[in-house]
Amino acid sequence: MIWELVQYAITPVHLPYVRPMGFLKEAIATAARSKRCRTAWAPHYAKCRDLLLAEAHACANKRKALIFGAGTLNDIPLAELATLFDEVWLVDLVFLPAARKRARGFANVRLIEHDVTESMSAFYQGELLVAMPQRWLNDKDIDWVVSLNLLTQLPTMPLAWLRKRRTQDENVLENIAKGLLQAHIAYLQAFQAPVVLIADREAQRFDREGTCLETFELWWGLPVLAAEESWHWSLAPLGEMARDFAQTHRVGVNRWQRSISS
Numbered sequence: 001m002i003w004e005l006v007q008y009a010i011t012p013v014h015l016p017y018v019r020p021m022g023f024l025k026e027a028i029a030t031a032a033r034s035k036r037c038r039t040a041w042a043p044h045y046a047k048c049r050d051l052l053l054a055e056a057h058a059c060a061n062k063r064k065a066l067i068f069g070a071g072t073l074n075d076i077p078l079a080e081l082a083t084l085f086d087e088v089w090l091v092d093l094v095f096l097p098a099a100r101k102r103a104r105g106f107a108n109v110r111l112i113e114h115d116v117t118e119s120m121s122a123f124y125q126g127e128l129l130v131a132m133p134q135r136w137l138n139d140k141d142i143d144w145v146v147s148l149n150l151l152t153q154l155p156t157m158p159l160a161w162l163r164k165r166r167t168q169d170e171n172v173l174e175n176i177a178k179g180l181l182q183a184h185i186a187y188l189q190a191f192q193a194p195v196v197l198i199a200d201r202e203a204q205r206f207d208r209e210g211t212c213l214e215t216f217e218l219w220w221g222l223p224v225l226a227a228e229e230s231w232h233w234s235l236a237p238l239g240e241m242a243r244d245f246a247q248t249h250r251v252g253v254n255r256w257q258r259s260i261s262s
């Protein structure tokens, strides 16, 4: 708890809405949860790292790698990517001290605080507009793009913010959530470089006996892209989210433009 407060105080934050909209608090909570759930999350992290490494090796060119939703960096094979690529650009709204320390170990790894939706500033001002992100689409040196366990998180904090400050109209909020997911997928598809999307598809809750209590979707009613490969992430083992159920997410992979070469 003390370390969580210290992190809140000492983490450098450059984007003006990151603290007030709760992103820093959420990043600290996620990092703490990842420590508590270390054993349960290990297979998911290992799967992400192995998959990214195989995908990175398959890239025809290896100048810049661009990774969205880098967060704790736990799901990134950072040392290997820093060796393979000329530059590795890690993008997130906020980087905690542990991620900053780890990235400092690599001269060609850059941490970039940036909102991948390009909508957060408007939401912060109370505007209900979803933008079509543009940044880096014209950067010809980018040879690989990854969206990493980020997609279904995009609406969470802005919706909580807008619900408190601007509107409680659930139809409006649902359309914003859908718009954020759709715009992110369209943004990924607009890159010329090969793209890997790793994102959860649905969640399931299990009782103490392992019986499935419910399955629910995480894409706000949008058609879920059929995953080319998937696995289960034990996101909240018994006792983490609730005493009487555990929650597991199915995480899937999609790839675009894999065949493009120099």
Ligand SMILES: C[S@@+](CC[C@H](N)C(=O)[O-])C[C@H]1O[C@@H](n2cnc3c(N)ncnc32)[C@H](O)[C@@H]1O
Pocket (backbone or CB within 6 Å): 023, 027, 030, 068, 069, 070, 071, 072, 073, 074, 075, 091, 092, 093, 094, 114, 115, 116, 117, 118, 120, 148, 149, 150, 153, 154
């Ligand atoms: C579920 S976490 C996954 C992070 C990381 N891949 C990991 O496993 O530690 C989602 C991440 O997305 C980031 N994020 C949420 N909304 C974002 C946005 N609009 N732009 C950039 N990053 C965002 C959060 O700060 C968080 O680090």
